[in-house]
Structures are given as C-alpha cells and as structure tokens.
Amino acid sequence: MTPHLAIALDGDSFAAGDWTTPVRQADEARLDFVTVQDSFGGRRPDAVQVAALVAPLTRHVGLVPVATTTHTEPFHLSTALATLDHVSRGRAGWQVRVSADPAEADLLGRRAPLGFDDLFAEAADVIEVVRRLWDSWEDDAIIKDVATGRFIDREKLHYIDFAGAYFSVKGPSIVPRPPQGQPVVAALAHDERVWSRLDVDVYFVTPADAGQAAGIVRQLPGRKVFADLEVSGSTTTEVADLIAAWSTTGVAGFRLHPGEDYGVPAITGELVPELRRRGLFTPSPHQRLRERLGLPQAVNRYQEVARA
Helix, strand or coil, X not given: CCCEEEEEECHHHCHHHCCCHHHHHHHHCCCCEXXXXXXXXXXXXXXXXXHHHHHHHCCCXXXXXXXXXXXXXXXXXXXXXXXXXXXXXCCEEEEEECCCCHHHHHHHCCCCCCCHHHHHHHHHHHHHHHHHHHHCECCCCEEEECXXXXXXXXXXXXXXXXXXXXXXXXXXXXXXXXXXXXXXXXXXXXXXXXXXXXXXXXXXXXXXXXXXXXXXXXXXXXXXXXXXXXCCCCCHXXXXXXXXXXXXXXCXXXXXXXXXCECHHHHHHHHHHHHHHCCCCCCCCCCCHHHHCCCCCCCCHHHHHHHC
C-alpha cells in the first residue's frame, strides 16, 4: 500500500476569497484529504463553513476542517460536522484544536485562557461528547412510516447524558447519524503529552528525521500517523525523495504544507504525477474517508447496547 497524501490549507491558500480552487485542485489530483486551517477573528468563514461550501463542488477529496474545542460548544461542533459528512457523502473529518491565545479569549469574552492540562482535558471531553452525539441516532432511526405517520423511531434515538467538569450535554443530536458513522477525528501532536490525552484516529506529527518518525509510529500502535512536511523552498524531486525515504518508517501518509514558491498547483500538477510514476502514491477507489484511510467501520455504541 502506498502512503496517503494530504495538503494543509491555511488562510494564504485562499487568494482573494477564492475558497474553491485549491480544494478542487486537490480533488482532481485524487488526494486523500485536505485540512482547512482556522482562527478566530479572521476575514473569512470558519473552516467548517469553507468545507461545507466546497463539498458539493468536489467528489473525491476528504474535507477535514480545523475547529477549536476551547471556544466552541460540542453540540454545535457535532451537528456542523455531521452535516458536513452528509453534504460530502462521507468525506468529512475534524482536526481538533485547542487555544491558549489570550487574544482569542478576549475576542469571545467567555473566560480567561486555560492551562495546558485543562485545555486538553476539556478537549478530551469535547471529543467524547461529539462522538456520543454522532452515535445518538441509530443507523435505521429514520423509518418514514406513512401508515402510522411516524418519521423517526424514537426508540432508536438516545440521550447521551454527559456531565463533566466543563459542560453537560443531554442530547440526542438534531442531525441523523453521519454516513461514516464517525467522521475521521485528527489532531496535531508535537509530543507524547498530547498522544495519551485525545481519542483521535489520525495524528499529525513533526519528526525531525526518518528515525524519529519510526519511533513515533512505534509509540502509537493502532493509530494513523501522518508526517507533516513543509515543502516551501523545495523542488519536486527533493520532496519526492524525502517521501520515498520516509515511506519505510511506518507512517500512514504525509500532510504537505505548501508555500508561495511551491504551492498547491505544484503539488497537484508536478509532485503527484512524480509520486505516481515512482509508485509512491496510488489514488484510493473509496469515497468515504474512513475507508480510504483504512480505518475500521464505526460501531454505534448505543445500537450495540440495544442489541445486547
């Protein structure tokens, strides 16, 4: 199996408010997914909105917006991401982000910034709530029974009844279960202080070399590990050579960070053909992002309990 390939899109990737071009270029190149960066106080829609905007205009590429757990209610996150998964027909993901930025806290005026441990404890609770809400509708909860006038089988909707240190959520969701069951959850993790705290499917890591990348993979069994690579200032041959060297480390794939001198068109128009020529990238035939990344089918926790 060849490594997966993704692109990290930041605000500079969307020139003059053009939200669609870089994502459509990634889609046409059959990349596995794009991540869409986000920050409060910017002059563009938030990342989930950008992903929802381009979803109907793409067919293959996974859409993984960044959304903070620090300043966003988990119920709202769950519904927005579930809706994105429906709109994209199973191509949605979510990159978890925490914020210790005082300016972002001041912008919202909700509370002072939390410390490291509290930030990630809260993030872990948000992920748990979002996952429970995605499961709060069983797959066959919608029955559309004309004879009885019932649209939903209420016995197949479940309260999640979460009560934690930072918030409580009763549920169920107001959006049916996503097509993937559980959209892909990812996080940027520079060190092991984060690895043990968050229940995610994909980790983006920043190793210094191939040996360190292999060591990280060994510490994260059962997780998909993507190596972040800055490609600004590089040539196509240099990036392809680096991917070839690191492909033996066990990383699942690479997330490329384009720059002004080596942007999305160079990645999709030059690098992808070169990687395919070398046998280092093969587009996946799967549409749903979980299947494309080789993640197991998402089991509905409430449905399993009901069957038991």
